[in-house]
Amino acid sequence: MTLIATQSLTKTYGGRVTALADLTVAVEPGIIGLVGANGAGKSTLIKILLGLIAPTSGQVSVLGIDPTVDPAAVRARVGYMPEHDCLPPDLSAAELVTHLGRMSGLPRTAARERASEALRHVGLYEERYRPVGGYSTGMKQRVKLAQALVHDPDLLLLDEPTNGLDPAGRDAMLALVHRIGTEFGISVLVCSHLLGEVERICDTLIAIDGGKLLRADHISAMTTATDVLAVEVSEGTEELAARLAALKLPVARDGRLLLVPLADDGTYDLILGAVAELDLPLHRLDQRRHRVAELFATRERTNA
Numbered sequence: 001m002t003l004i005a006t007q008s009l010t011k012t013y014g015g016r017v018t019a020l021a022d023l024t025v026a027v028e029p030g031i032i033g034l035v036g037a038n039g040a041g042k043s044t045l046i047k048i049l050l051g052l053i054a055p056t057s058g059q060v061s062v063l064g065i066d067p068t069v070d071p072a073a074v075r076a077r078v079g080y081m082p083e084h085d086c087l088p089p090d091l092s093a094a095e096l097v098t099h100l101g102r103m104s105g106l107p108r109t110a111a112r113e114r115a116s117e118a119l120r121h122v123g124l125y126e127e128r129y130r131p132v133g134g135y136s137t138g139m140k141q142r143v144k145l146a147q148a149l150v151h152d153p154d155l156l157l158l159d160e161p162t163n164g165l166d167p168a169g170r171d172a173m174l175a176l177v178h179r180i181g182t183e184f185g186i187s188v189l190v191c192s193h194l195l196g197e198v199e200r201i202c203d204t205l206i207a208i209d210g211g212k213l214l215r216a217d218h219i220s221a222m223t224t225a226t227d228v229l230a231v232e233v234s235e236g237t238e239e240l241a242a243r244l245a246a247l248k249l250p251v252a253r254d255g256r257l258l259l260v261p262l263a264d265d266g267t268y269d270l271i272l273g274a275v276a277e278l279d280l281p282l283h284r285l286d287q288r289r290h291r292v293a294e295l296f297a298t299r300e301r302t303n304a
């Protein structure tokens with residue numbers, strides 16, 4: 001089943017600003033990263049997928065439903081975590097998430113139970129009766145995630161979920177999003193201007209720039225293997241570099257990594273032999289893969 005499909009989707013604001021331009025994309029269920037710089041059109045796309053705003057032209061479908069025709073049916077099956085924070089400070093997380101569960105159509109008792117469960121999933125079970133106004137930024141982000149989960153959706157749309165978090169908070173949020181996508185069987189579209197972040201947790205990536213599609217593909221297809229071997233030893237990097245150079249292997253350095261062009265299978269043997277001879281602790285020996293960012297950089301240079 002196609003999770004999200006758009007066909008020539010275009011959105012202009014006031015006839016002047018083009019936020020999305022002729023965007024055609026189709027993605028399967030899973031964890032999908034939607035990346036693009038600030039102003040690329042990510043939030044506009046999310047709002048169209050939710051049926052909050054109408055496209056200027058083109059078609060869109062979410063879980064097989066057209067949000068321009070039946071936005072309520074889409075919102076019954078989709079959870080949304082907005083980018084900005086508008087949480088009432090005097091309510092507890094339990095009250096707020098229960099209330100939003102009621103607004104999604106859950107009966108009173110079910111809403112209370114589901115709210116507790118959602119708050120437990122995001123790690124706020126203990127603090128759920130404290131007023132949200134006293135929460136840290138990371139906790140507020142998790143309340144927003146819990147309210148998106150409360151009605152047991154099939155798809156989550158998360159707009160910049162790591163916004164305002166410190167590095168440890170970002171890692172924790174990304175791990176949580178990954179767990180939701182893998183263990184709970186809920187598809188997730190996670191929106192970010194940080195490619196490196198979403199690359200870590202997504203199966204599929206949609207990259208947009210200036211409202212246009214740059215690329216949509218499985219991460220694995222974007223990170224094809226290169227013909228360079230990366231070698232890392234826990235200690236003795238200098239010694240190994242010298243030994244490999246003596247074996248006439250052209251060695252380059254990238255931090256702690258030694259990079260050696262892969263001529264044939266013999267290259268592996270030469271490296272393993274040198275490591276064994278010097279009795280060094282081998283940490284890593286593998287074929288280097290392209291990083292997604294490199295592909296976009298190449299493409300930008302090509303287009304320039």
Ligand SMILES: Nc1ncnc2c1ncn2[C@@H]1O[C@H](COP(=O)(O)OP(=O)(O)OP(=O)(O)O)[C@@H](O)[C@H]1O
Nearest residue numbers: 013017018019036037038039040041042043044045
């Ligand atoms: N209501 C609006 N009226 C006019 N222009 C708008 C409106 N909403 C968004 N835009 C413009 O549309 C373009 C795309 O904005 P959008 O918010 O979708 O991008 P984004 O990728 O989500 O960026 P950000 O991460 O900064 O939110 C931007 O140029 C923005 O200024």
